[in-house]
Amino acid sequence: MSQCTDPVVGDILSSWRYDISGSSPAVRGDLEEHFAECRQCRNRLRLHRTIDVTLIGVATLSILAFLLAIAVIHQVEPLRTWAIALPMHRLSFAVTLQEIAVAGLFASVVAWLLIALMTPAPVFLSEVASAQARVMRNRGPRKIA
């Protein structure tokens, strides 16, 4: 395994989870230079962004799955109730499948918001999208033979 070329900068980057999106342009230039020369930090940057994008992707799929579940339950059996009993707390109540699905949707939206606010995934994805748009724009219209 490769070593960090500058452990002081490497420690700073690891404490920031390799997110330099919030740093000033001057500092950002130095950090980007470090990423260019340090293979270990570059690999860790890639790993952390992969985790962030995977998390927000899973949360997005979860939201879509609960929306689909709500739509299906609404069509099939919206009023079927489930009795839930928690004997150790002397608690029992009845919920409908639709209420469970709405609670799941709410939890998924909260998870998505937390991921979007606490990780640089949205910034990273918008940078990837703008880079992709730049490539498409530079390619120009294709000639039809």
Ligand SMILES: [Zn+2]
């Ligand atoms: Zn490094």
